[in-house]
Amino acid sequence: MAVKHIKGNEIEGAASATEKLSLIDFSAAWCGPCKMLTPVLDKVSDDLDDKVSFYHLDVDESPDASSKFGIRGVPTMIVFHKGEEIDRMVGFRDRNALQTQLKNLADSKLV
């Protein structure tokens, strides 16, 4: 599944839309590691299609949302389950590291 682009007013819905986990990637066009993370998220979203929904939010496009979630560095990935924040990852993660972390979270939260 592809990573879906959302704006600040769509975060709440995205965070609690399904039984799956939701990952929201807060990033920016001017940030090098964010650019490197994009293909990783594309791959991992395919790998974990049945466990996690993936979203991307541009912090410049939605500054209020970034402030509301206390984002002070990009990329920051927040993982939600049924609307509740269960994990936060700051900085680049490679495919293996991200996949492992999300699998562990899914195993602990999804029946």
Next chain:
Amino acid sequence: MDLKTGLVGSSSSISRELDLVIAGGGPAALAAALYAARYDIDHIVLESYQPGGQAALTAVIENYPGIKTITGGDIVATMKEQAESWGAVFDMSSLISADPFGDRIQIKADSSTYMTRNLIIATGAAPAKLGVPGEDKFYGRGVSYCATCDAPFFRDARVLVVGGGDSAVKEALHLSEFVSELVLIHRRDKFRAEPYLAQKLLSCGNCSVLWNTTLKEIKGDEGVEGAVLNTPEGEREMKFDGIFMYVGRKPATEPFSNLIELNDNGTVRTHNIVHTSRENVFAAGDVTDNDLRQIVTAVSDGARAASAVFDLLQ
């Protein structure tokens, strides 16, 4: 073996035979990839280790000959594009281990296993942590290792920069364009940074420097609110909204500890610039023990390493 793909073994444990694996994604690896492709060496680049490397985290590069000024992100993107245009092959898989296998090296990645005649280690180095209380707790909540990535979140804020080398001073100068006030602390009484950068920082209007000063603790609740400093006059608590750390780098050499000799600080022990303790393993860029760690030396290492592989294959 499938002659078309070069793959051997069952689909669950696919093993591909290659002449060269390049581990890394920064300038050293990208230069090695460019040269390997032009030498027509059968290779793959496992780039998951820090794609773009430290260079991609640098705001402005002004000391790469031939290019007056460029962002770190742009220079590595161009290097990758150039390598790909010559046929360099990239794999986003993560390198898990590298072990000797007869006269070859077995590289396990998360998606496949490669059996290679040669290896170039160009996995770079990640920013080192200082290990002070609050550092992990507030990472991403005011603590940062990348001003290029995070400076816009600190507009009109008061920030602390820790370090006195090129990276610290360069990133402090970038930050100073966003923040209202910047304090840089350095444990020595003079900069290690190149004099041009040091002078620029010392004449920056909203910057100040505290010499012989170290960071003891980061204070805050939800995010960074201040820091306790050890100064020559004693302990001092100051208010900050953000803290940027540039206190050295940790080489990414863990997967190679069974393969080659490493130095106590984790860097690859090299001789003749890119040669290691194993004849068919080379090292390039920030991962080595070479003293100058710049983009210009990293690409030089990458080119030398690919050239050495080419010679071995003849």
